[in-house]
Amino acid sequence: MLNLMTIAKIPIADWMDHFVDWLTQFTGFFNGLTSFIGGIINGFQWVFDLIPIWLFIIIVAGITYLANRDTKKWGLIIFEVLGLLLIWNLDFWRDMTQTLTLVLTSSLISLIIGVPLGIWMAKSDIAQAIFKPILDFMQTMPAFVYLIPAVAFFGIGMVPGVFASVIFAMPPTVRMTNLGIRQVPTELIEAADSYGSTEWQKLIKVQLPLAKSTLMAGINQSMMLALSMVVIASMIGAMGLGTRVYFAVGRNDAGGGFAAGLAIVILAIIIDRLTQALNRQRKH
Amino acid sequence: MTVKLQVKNLTKIFGKRVVRAKELLKQGKSKAEILKETGATIGVDRANFEVESGEIFVIMGLSGSGKSTLVRMINRLIEPTDGSVLIDGEDLMQIDKKALRDVRRKKMSMVFQNFGLFPNRTILDNTAYGLEIQGIDKVTRNQKANEALDLVGLNGYGDQYPTQLSGGMQQRVGLARALANDAEILLMDEAFSALDPLNRSDMQDQLLDLQETMHKTIIFISHDLNEALKIGDHIMIMKDGEIVQTGTPEDILTHPADEYVEKFIENVDRSKVYTAGNVMIRPTTVNIEKDGPRLALKRMRENEVSTVYVVNNKRELVGIIDARDVLELVRQESRDLQSVVNEDVPTTTEETPIADILDDISQTGIPFAVLNDKQQLRGIIIRGAVLGALAGNEVNHFA
Ligand SMILES: Nc1ncnc2c1ncn2[C@@H]1O[C@H](COP(=O)(O)OP(=O)(O)O)[C@@H](O)[C@H]1O
Numbered sequence: 001m002l003n004l005m006t007i008a009k010i011p012i013a014d015w016m017d018h019f020v021d022w023l024t025q026f027t028g029f030f031n032g033l034t035s036f037i038g039g040i041i042n043g044f045q046w047v048f049d050l051i052p053i054w055l056f057i058i059i060v061a062g063i064t065y066l067a068n069r070d071t072k073k074w075g076l077i078i079f080e081v082l083g084l085l086l087i088w089n090l091d092f093w094r095d096m097t098q099t100l101t102l103v104l105t106s107s108l109i110s111l112i113i114g115v116p117l118g119i120w121m122a123k124s125d126i127a128q129a130i131f132k133p134i135l136d137f138m139q140t141m142p143a144f145v146y147l148i149p150a151v152a153f154f155g156i157g158m159v160p161g162v163f164a165s166v167i168f169a170m171p172p173t174v175r176m177t178n179l180g181i182r183q184v185p186t187e188l189i190e191a192a193d194s195y196g197s198t199e200w201q202k203l204i205k206v207q208l209p210l211a212k213s214t215l216m217a218g219i220n221q222s223m224m225l226a227l228s229m230v231v232i233a234s235m236i237g238a239m240g241l242g243t244r245v246y247f248a249v250g251r252n253d254a255g256g257g258f259a260a261g262l263a264i265v266i267l268a269i270i271i272d273r274l275t276q277a278l279n280r281q282r283k284h
Numbered sequence: 285m286t287v288k289l290q291v292k293n294l295t296k297i298f299g300k301r302v303v304r305a306k307e308l309l310k311q312g313k314s315k316a317e318i319l320k321e322t323g324a325t326i327g328v329d330r331a332n333f334e335v336e337s338g339e340i341f342v343i344m345g346l347s348g349s350g351k352s353t354l355v356r357m358i359n360r361l362i363e364p365t366d367g368s369v370l371i372d373g374e375d376l377m378q379i380d381k382k383a384l385r386d387v388r389r390k391k392m393s394m395v396f397q398n399f400g401l402f403p404n405r406t407i408l409d410n411t412a413y414g415l416e417i418q419g420i421d422k423v424t425r426n427q428k429a430n431e432a433l434d435l436v437g438l439n440g441y442g443d444q445y446p447t448q449l450s451g452g453m454q455q456r457v458g459l460a461r462a463l464a465n466d467a468e469i470l471l472m473d474e475a476f477s478a479l480d481p482l483n484r485s486d487m488q489d490q491l492l493d494l495q496e497t498m499h500k501t502i503i504f505i506s507h508d509l510n511e512a513l514k515i516g517d518h519i520m521i522m523k524d525g526e527i528v529q530t531g532t533p534e535d536i537l538t539h540p541a542d543e544y545v546e547k548f549i550e551n552v553d554r555s556k557v558y559t560a561g562n563v564m565i566r567p568t569t570v571n572i573e574k575d576g577p578r579l580a581l582k583r584m585r586e587n588e589v590s591t592v593y594v595v596n597n598k599r600e601l602v603g604i605i606d607a608r609d610v611l612e613l614v615r616q617e618s619r620d621l622q623s624v625v626n627e628d629v630p631t632t633t634e635e636t637p638i639a640d641i642l643d644d645i646s647q648t649g650i651p652f653a654v655l656n657d658k659q660q661l662r663g664i665i666i667r668g669a670v671l672g673a674l675a676g677n678e679v680n681h682f683a
Pocket residue numbers: 298299325326327345346347348349350351352353354
């Protein structure tokens with residue numbers, strides 16, 4: 001039998017290295033990107049630092065109440081209030097807002113890139129055939145791997161953390177946008193066309209509104225994936241609850257690690273339920 | 285009558301090997317053979333027809349015969365493989381995207397089988413959709429949409445959402461949306477097929493009512509011949525993408541082109557199709573102003589009937605007289621026919637569907653006199669002739 005290791009190793013790693021090296025020449029571009037992403041991050045963080053903790057808790061409870069007006073989820077509201085109070089009590093508040101900033105920034109960028117990409121895929125079978133495998137690849141590649149180019153392009157800190165999170169978290173938004181638009185019944189597309197809609201009118205007045213709930217489900221998934229990246233992102237200096245977990249692992253501090261992990265879980269549940277409730281609200 | 289829409293050689297082939305399929309089509313190969321040889325499906329095979337301005341033109345055929353494909357080529361929702369569509373003489377295949385959009389906005393509106401309403405929009409916003417995308421301001425378009433909703437009897441439903449309405453009401457919205465645009469041509473693809481029979485019949489009546497005042501040019505797709513006969517001015521029958529026969533409802537019923545069409549008309553409810561004019565027979569008459577009892581008696585004997593119809597010089601109906609009464613007059617040597625005329629005769633008009641008088645005729649057995657609008661006697665309807673027509677016997681035809 002042929003031993004494949006006796007032949008020369010295919011230099012995939014070298015190729016990728018060269019590619020990343022080549023990309024790093026575009027420092028101007030990456031510096032611009034860094035200040036753009038950094039700007040969003042600072043914006044969110046500034047708002048969260050400005051809002052007093054008690055007010056933040058009231059706002060979250062208020063949004064939950066308004067979004068669930070017909071179902072009146074008191075249990076969820078009590079959970080949110082107690083959970084946030086616990087995070088405050090454990091002295092994780094600033095970490096929590098940093099993590100939230102990371103998640104929101106990543107989700108926002110996923111949205112800005114992912115929705116147009118999803119629309120493109122829905123409108124063009126060729127685009128769909130090209131992007132589908134790339135999306136699969138992005139999502140199944142172990143997330144750690146993204147840290148390396150992230151550091152090469154953006155150094156250490158929140159920005160590379162966001163970069164890695166976006167790559168990992170964006171696919172569901174793209175996929176669900178594509179799916180949502182393609183799911184619009186043919187007859188409604190025909191109706192829009194037969195009355196003389198332009199492509200843009202069809203998109204804005206028919207396809208996107210009807211894809212909205214599927215699209216929101218995609219955004220929800222993207223946010224959850226972004227949240228799942230926080231510990232990994234902390235390894236390259238993205239501050240937040242992930243850093244607490246990461247340090248606890250380093251110090252073999254099971255208790256501290258669990259407490260920070262619990263805070264992440266609480267945050268995850270709040271984000272998940274809130275986006276789901278907002279989605280339900282919009283449906284008719 | 286002017287021709288509104290002209291379809292020439294219109295062909296649609298679905299699939300990859302279109303060129304080869306087209307060749308085979310020219311060689312006269314059947315849809316099944318071409319599918320087997322090339323994998324291409326013949327949607328519509330070289331359709332030629334004309335639609336007159338203001339008529340309801342019904343396209344009929346079994347499922348898969350190419351009706352939907354054909355109607356979608358008329359507004360180019362489906363791009364034809366070959367052929368042309370002329371609207372008011374302008375070839376739709378030659379115009380660019382923007383001009384096509386204008387044609388769709390101004391000249392043709394479509395009504396869909398499953399209504400095609402946007403679930404995220406209110407009834408009013410659905411109805412105003414066509415106007416909205418033309419950039420017409422909100423006040424104007426809502427006013428027009430409300431007028432259209434009034435026309436279809438949905439006044440006051442504007443704020444509801446499509447799912448809150450029954451199927452019949454939803455299709456009224458579909459119709460209102462088409463009417464709001466004020467297009468001259470309506471394309472209706474099995475617009476009533478998803479409705480239950482009662483609703484369907486109501487919608488047909490409503491469409492006919494509206495058509496009396498609107499005079500739209502309507503291309504109506506149906507797979508129900510009763511529907512086609514009821515609303516169609518012309519009917520075109522399709523099979524496997526080909527046009528089998530085009531004609532008036534009467535042509536189709538009385539001269540079916542082939543077995544396929546015959547199969548279709550086998551199950552027709554003829555009572556809705558035939559009018560009194562179709563089944564009336566020539567009456568035996570006497571002129572009250574010049575004929576006497578002896579002539580009346582002679583005519584009855586010759587025609588072996590026991591009653592004659594009495595008319596005046598203008599051929600207006602006066603009444604009927606019975607053989608016994610005439611016999612009595614003759615015996616009394618009286619010439620006064622007038623004294624025995626029975627003026628209590630059931631009457632109807634030539635255009636009345638026989639469904640409307642069927643019950644009376646079959647129950648009483650008394651013949652109906654058929655009058656035109658000048659009250660002149662045109663014929664009479666006897667039970668036997670009606671039943672014969674319903675059983676498929678030849679009927680009267682007028683040009
Ligand atoms: N998009 C399509 N791709 C391939 N074949 C099609 C397509 N649309 C219709 N057909 C075929 O064309 C023929 C006519 O279909 P259609 O016009 O929908 O018939 P109808 O409306 O009379 O039921 C059928 O054989 C159908 O399978």
